[in-house]
Amino acid sequence: MTVTPLLEAVELSRAYGACVANERVSLALRAGRIHALVGENGAGKSTLCRMLFGLVRPDAGRILVDGRAVTLRSPRDAMAAGLGMVHQHFMLVDELTVAQNVVLGREPRRGGRMDLARAEAETAELAARFGLAVDPRAPVGGLAVGVQQRVEILKALHGGARVLLLDEPTAVLTAQEVDALLAVLRRLRDEGRAILVVTHKLPEVMAVSDEVTVLRQGRVVGRLDTAATSAVALSELMVGRHVDLSRRPRTTTPAEERLRVEDLVVRGPDGRARVNGVSLSVRAGEVVGIAGVEGNGQAELVEGLCGARSPASGRVVLCGQDVSRASVRRRRDAGLCHVPEDRLAQGLVPAMAVADNAVLGVHHRAPASRGGVLRRAGIAAAAQALVRAYDVRPADPALPVAALSGGNQQKVLVGRELSAGPRVVILAQPTRGVDVGAMERIHAAILAARDAGLAILLVSAELTELLALSDVIHVLYRGRIVHTVDAAAATVESLGPPMLGAGVAA
Amino acid sequence: MLLALLPAALAVTTVAVLGAIIIGALGKDALEVGGQALHATLLTGYGLSQVFFKSTPLILCGLAVAVPLTAGLFNVGGEGQLAAGGLAAALVAGWLAGAGAVATTAAVMAAALAGGAAGAGCGVLRHTRGVHEVISTIMANFILAAGCGWLLHAFAAEPGTSHTPELPADVLFTRLGSVLDAVQGSLLSTSLPLALVLAALLQWVLWRTVWGFELRASGLAPRAAVHAGIRAAAMVVGSMALGGALAGLAGAHFVLGARRFFEEGMSGGEGFLGIAVALMARSQPAAVVPAALLFAALSQAGLSMASHVPRELVLVLQGAVVLVLGGTGPLVDALSRRRAEVRDG
Ligand SMILES: Nc1ncnc2c1ncn2[C@@H]1O[C@H](COP(=O)(O)OP(=O)(O)OP(=O)(O)O)[C@@H](O)[C@H]1O
Ligand SMILES: [Mg+2]
Numbered sequence: 001m002t003v004t005p006l007l008e009a010v011e012l013s014r015a016y017g018a019c020v021a022n023e024r025v026s027l028a029l030r031a032g033r034i035h036a037l038v039g040e041n042g043a044g045k046s047t048l049c050r051m052l053f054g055l056v057r058p059d060a061g062r063i064l065v066d067g068r069a070v071t072l073r074s075p076r077d078a079m080a081a082g083l084g085m086v087h088q089h090f091m092l093v094d095e096l097t098v099a100q101n102v103v104l105g106r107e108p109r110r111g112g113r114m115d116l117a118r119a120e121a122e123t124a125e126l127a128a129r130f131g132l133a134v135d136p137r138a139p140v141g142g143l144a145v146g147v148q149q150r151v152e153i154l155k156a157l158h159g160g161a162r163v164l165l166l167d168e169p170t171a172v173l174t175a176q177e178v179d180a181l182l183a184v185l186r187r188l189r190d191e192g193r194a195i196l197v198v199t200h201k202l203p204e205v206m207a208v209s210d211e212v213t214v215l216r217q218g219r220v221v222g223r224l225d226t227a228a229t230s231a232v233a234l235s236e237l238m239v240g241r242h243v244d245l246s247r248r249p250r251t252t253t254p255a256e257e258r259l260r261v262e263d264l265v266v267r268g269p270d271g272r273a274r275v276n277g278v279s280l281s282v283r284a285g286e287v288v289g290i291a292g293v294e295g296n297g298q299a300e301l302v303e304g305l306c307g308a309r310s311p312a313s314g315r316v317v318l319c320g321q322d323v324s325r326a327s328v329r330r331r332r333d334a335g336l337c338h339v340p341e342d343r344l345a346q347g348l349v350p351a352m353a354v355a356d357n358a359v360l361g362v363h364h365r366a367p368a369s370r371g372g373v374l375r376r377a378g379i380a381a382a383a384q385a386l387v388r389a390y391d392v393r394p395a396d397p398a399l400p401v402a403a404l405s406g407g408n409q410q411k412v413l414v415g416r417e418l419s420a421g422p423r424v425v426i427l428a429q430p431t432r433g434v435d436v437g438a439m440e441r442i443h444a445a446i447l448a449a450r451d452a453g454l455a456i457l458l459v460s461a462e463l464t465e466l467l468a469l470s471d472v473i474h475v476l477y478r479g480r481i482v483h484t485v486d487a488a489a490a491t492v493e494s495l496g497p498p499m500l501g502a503g504v505a506a
Numbered sequence: 507m508l509l510a511l512l513p514a515a516l517a518v519t520t521v522a523v524l525g526a527i528i529i530g531a532l533g534k535d536a537l538e539v540g541g542q543a544l545h546a547t548l549l550t551g552y553g554l555s556q557v558f559f560k561s562t563p564l565i566l567c568g569l570a571v572a573v574p575l576t577a578g579l580f581n582v583g584g585e586g587q588l589a590a591g592g593l594a595a596a597l598v599a600g601w602l603a604g605a606g607a608v609a610t611t612a613a614v615m616a617a618a619l620a621g622g623a624a625g626a627g628c629g630v631l632r633h634t635r636g637v638h639e640v641i642s643t644i645m646a647n648f649i650l651a652a653g654c655g656w657l658l659h660a661f662a663a664e665p666g667t668s669h670t671p672e673l674p675a676d677v678l679f680t681r682l683g684s685v686l687d688a689v690q691g692s693l694l695s696t697s698l699p700l701a702l703v704l705a706a707l708l709q710w711v712l713w714r715t716v717w718g719f720e721l722r723a724s725g726l727a728p729r730a731a732v733h734a735g736i737r738a739a740a741m742v743v744g745s746m747a748l749g750g751a752l753a754g755l756a757g758a759h760f761v762l763g764a765r766r767f768f769e770e771g772m773s774g775g776e777g778f779l780g781i782a783v784a785l786m787a788r789s790q791p792a793a794v795v796p797a798a799l800l801f802a803a804l805s806q807a808g809l810s811m812a813s814h815v816p817r818e819l820v821l822v823l824q825g826a827v828v829l830v831l832g833g834t835g836p837l838v839d840a841l842s843r844r845r846a847e848v849r850d851g
Contacts, residue, residue: 308733329735340733349727360723361734369716 004067005030006194007083007163012051012061014044016403019394021047023218024061029163029194034185036205036226037198039215040238040435041407042393045198046088048215049167052196053085054078079105084161086152088168088198088406088433089344094141098134099123102154126154130184142269144295145172145342146461153181157188164188166197168406170204171433174293174461175492176500182208200407200435202231214238239437247468248447249488254283254471258455259305259336259424264314266297266304273312274300276479282424282455287446289470289487290459293499297479298459299341302428305457306338307331308346319423332361335423339414339430341459347413350402354392355383357401357412362420382419390415391441407434414442424455431465443469463492477501513786514800517827521804524826529815539814546810547803553810555692557802562763563588563756563773564798565701567780569708570753572789574625574639576712577745578725579632583643584753585777586650587624589770591617591754593654595761596670596768597662599677609677614700614758621754622747624650629746633739639746647777655770662768669769679763697755697763704752708791721745753777782828801827 005028014022021044029035037045050056052063054072062069065081072078075085092101099120108118123136132150140151149172156164166185170178178201185195185208199205205212206226214222214237222237235243259282266275275297282288292298303309305316307328316324323331340346348357359368359379367378383397390411392404401409414430430446431439446469450456460466466473466487473490475483475498483498526536547553567584574581595617602609624646631637664671679695712718724731724741732738760772779801786800787793801824808820 306733307735327735327737328732329737332735338733345727346729346733349723349730351726352723356719356723360730363719363734364716369719372716374714374716374719 003030005064006066007052007196008064008067009048009052010062010064012048012058012063014047014051014056014059020218022051022058025215025218025220027196027213027220029196031162031192031194032189033210034189034195034197034208036209036212037196037215038200038202038205038212038234038238040217041411041433041438042217042405043215043238043435044218045215046167046405047218049085049165049196049198052078053083053165076105079159079161082160082162083165084156084159084163085165086149086156086167086169088171090145090148090152092140092148092151092155095139097137097139098143098151098154099136101140101151102126102136102158104155106159122158123154126157130154130157130187131180132184144299146174146177146294149173149177153184161193163194164196166195168198168200168433170199170201172294172429172461174499175463175496176293178204200433200439202234202436205234206231216240235436238435241437243436243440245436245440245443245464245468250285250287250447250450250471252285252451252453254286255453256284257281258284258319259457260315260317261305262315262317264301264304264316265312266300266309267312268300274479275304275311277314278476278479278481279314280457280474280481282457284423284453284455285450286471287450287456287458287469289466289473290457290476291463291466291473291495291499292476294461296476298428298476300479301476302338302340302426302459305426306336306340308340329364332420333365335421336426337361337417337420337422337424338426339417339428341428341432343409343413343432348401348409350409351400353398354387354401354404354412355379355397358383358386358397358416361416386412386415386419389419390445391438407438410434411438411442414445418445418449422454424457425449426457426459428459429461430458431460431462463495466495467492475499513788513831514796517786517800517830520826520830521823525819525823528819528822529811532815534814539811543807543811547807551688552692553806555689555694556806556809557799558698559693559764559802560805561795561798561802562698562701563759563776564779564783564801565705565794566752566756566759567776568783568787568794568798569701569705569780569791570621570625570749570751570756570777571780571784572787572791572794573708573712573721573752574745574749575784575789576718576725577721577741578728579629579639579742579745579749581625581628581643581746581749581753582640582778582781583625583628583646583650583750584756584780585773585775586643586647587621587750587753588757588760588773588777589654590624590650590757591621591751592757592761592768592772593657593662593670594620594754595758596673599673599762600662600670603674603677606676610679610762613677613762614755617754617758617761618751619754621757622751625750625753626743626747628750629743632746633742651770654768658768658770664767669765669767672766673762677762678766679759693764695763697759700755701759702795704755705791705795712791717744753780756780779824782824782831786827786831 007029009027011024011026012022013024025048039045051058054074054077070081102123103119107114109115120136127134134150189195209226212224212226213220261278261280264275264278265273268274304311315322318334318336344350359382362368369375387395387397392408392411417425431442458469470487473485473487474481529536529539570584571581595613598616599609599613602612628639628642628646631642632639662670679697682694683690683692720736721741724736761768783794783797786797804823805820
């Protein structure tokens with residue numbers, strides 16, 4: 001191609017200590033093209049994006065904007081050069097409103113002060129133009145993750161960026177939201193922008209990109225035209241083996257009821273009922289799935305069940321014992337474990353070592369401690385076992401969790417909860433942001449736990465995941481279960497309408 | 507590890523350079539004055555024992571800040587908690603005069619309880635009402651200073667004085683000189699080993715016990731801590747109570763180990779200096795000891811220079827140390843980040 005790329009990476013390298021995150025990575029983003037970047041967890045995708053956006057300095061190599069070498073010292077430089085980035089983990093200020101977040105760093109001013117009305121108008125206009133529904137005045141902290149993701153995208157678009165770098169923008173979105181986002185990306189492409197999108201979801205790559213770069217252990221192992229490849233070929237290129245995510249129905253019959261939820265009502269921070277009379281039951285050896293568009297009460301349901309938020313009314317019965325009022329600790333000790341949806345805020349302590357995180361939640365009992373005193377040997381052994389069983393990379397329990405790639409953080413979290421010896425486990429978005437290889441491993445672990453007689457409640461925004469793992473699927477809409485199906489008989493298409501409230505009296 | 511020593515090294519350098527400049531500007535020979543002060547402070551038995559004596563309340567007040575800081579709470583109420591502890595110690599020791607070690611023990615416990623209650627109160631406000639602990643502990647400083655002053659004058663003061671009656675020797679902390687010839691005649695008492703043992707104990711508690719683990723986790727990631735079954739209330743109230751108790755013990759040190767009575771404005775700002783000590787120690791209880799010794803040495807060196815330079819020099823230098831610490835904290839963070847960059851994915 002003869003057109004000069006809008007943004008080009010030339011042999012970029014970056015190491016973290018002994019870990020080579022990027023090694024001579026080259027990549028060109030051209031106007032009017034969507035470039036997908038794929039690779040395993042820890043392959044170096046985020047590192048590459050962060051170098052291109054001035055967040056991380058390359059050790060070697062050059063970055064060219066419009067064919068001219070530039071030095072990006074900070075995101076400010078990158079924005080000035082016409083780049084915009086959507087981060088894998090949100091970079092939003094919870095206390096500010098949507099509009100304030102969107103314009104942050106380039107606020108419209110009037111008389112030296114921020115012109116809030118104009119910020120809100122600009123945000124609304126941008127949101128309408130790209131079909132990203134948000135309320136410009138809502139404080140960001142109270143929004144569902146899916147909505148926060150839209151805010152991130154609006155923020156990147158607000159500066160009028162010519163080059164957009166999106167690091168796993170779809171990880172937290174539902175199928176419908178993903179479709180909407182892909183439409184937005186196509187529109188931006190047709191306007192002549194250059195787009196880099198990182199994703200673990202290969203169907204998305206196939207659906208939206210023009211070309212693909214595959215990273216493996218920091219190196220480019222493939223550069224393909226999307227039209228000339230397939231999802232299967234890409235996944236094999238990424239992980240170096242064949243990946244099987246097909247449905248594996250249970251072979252045992254479910255045994256006794258382990259978790260019963262009766263008429264549960266959970267209120268959000270604003271006092272509104274977010275879970276409004278949910279009843280369900282999970283038996284030993286079965287996976288019950290909860291489908292629904294993000295923000296329909298899933299987060300509050302999980303918090304109400306695990307004890308982080310006390311229910312307004314209704315009952316939670318765990319193995320015959322009423323735990324509706326019990327603390328998180330008591331529920332955990334009674335065998336109720338959970339993987340919260342927001343791993344970095346709710347699931348892990350990023351600044352602490354992998355080893356400490358591996359026992360968080362079970363740190364008060366053997367083998368992590370005895371008589372209130374920590375046992376380092378017990379913690380080290382538990383961490384080693386987890387790192388090995390879930391193939392956490394790098395396999396160094398002394399590393400802070402913050403230094404792991406997103407997918408590896410998730411492996412630590414899921415592995416910890418499944419190895420805590422639970423009788424019931426609640427999994428919220430267990431494979432969010434993990435690569436296909438790791439997803440296969442986590443799915444296998446969930447199914448093994450099921451076959452070992454665990455009762456599992458699976459809350460996921462991924463319909464394919466729900467369909468592959470669940471025995472029964474409940475659809476949650478506005479805090480109520482509006483639809484229940486046998487997973488074997490359900491399809492992505494059949495779940496869509498009830499998720500959007502079709503057939504529900506308003 | 508070496509990075510952790512950087513703030514201390516910078517603080518010492520600042521003191522040396524700035525001190526030399528000021529002394530020089532006053533028309534004195536900086537090398538000579540400084541050398542003499544250094545000698546008098548660190549190389550004479552008297553100077554050294556004074557440094558350790560002065561470090562005792564600083565260690566306790568430093569710990570009083572370091573423990574809550576581990577849980578993410580900033581206890582700036584050391585001054586008030588110290589006063590409450592001091593008054594409690596004086597009253598209990600006075601009532602039990604003649605009971606010897608029993609009275610001392612009871613007075614120490616009363617001091618810890620009084621300071622602890624003051625700290626816990628702010629913790630409760632934080633947890634139940636969301637009142638920021640910096641605000642509540644500052645306000646508590648005023649309330650406790652005024653309250654203790656009123657109690658003192660209304661009920662407890664020796665007539666004609668502004669302090670409680672002098673306590674008999676049997677209820678005071680034992681002078682170390684009575685058992686250790688090397689420090690004979692010094693002011694050092696059992697409060698010094700008490701403070702040292704507490705620092706060591708707390709280092710162990712924070713890093714080796716379940717409670718310390720929970721404290722660190724909730725300081726670093728409060729929501730993750732809740733999801734892991736750690737009770738936020740226990741962390742907030744517990745760490746503030748423990749912090750307050752430690753400052754209360756500093757009050758007991760003044761009453762039972764230095765003054766022999768309680769009086770208003772008894773501390774020379776140790777409650778506040780404890781903040782600087784804890785920051786310098788980066789909240790590590792073990793590191794609080796050397797940090798407190800540095801501040802104590804500075805103050806003692808100032809005293810020994812009193813005939814050459816104005817007293818305020820020490821205040822200036824202390825202030826400079828705090829500024830340097832404020833500046834190096836982020837610097838150290840930035841440097842360690844260079845290695846393990848705070849990531850977004
Ligand atoms: N600040 C850091 N300190 C130490 N190692 C780091 C740091 N940042 C990244 N790494 C390492 O660099 C490698 C690449 O990480 P990166 O986040 O780029 O992966 P990724 O491809 O984005 O993975 P994921 O799909 O899981 O998000 C990983 O092995 C990671 O552990
Ligand atoms: Mg990443």
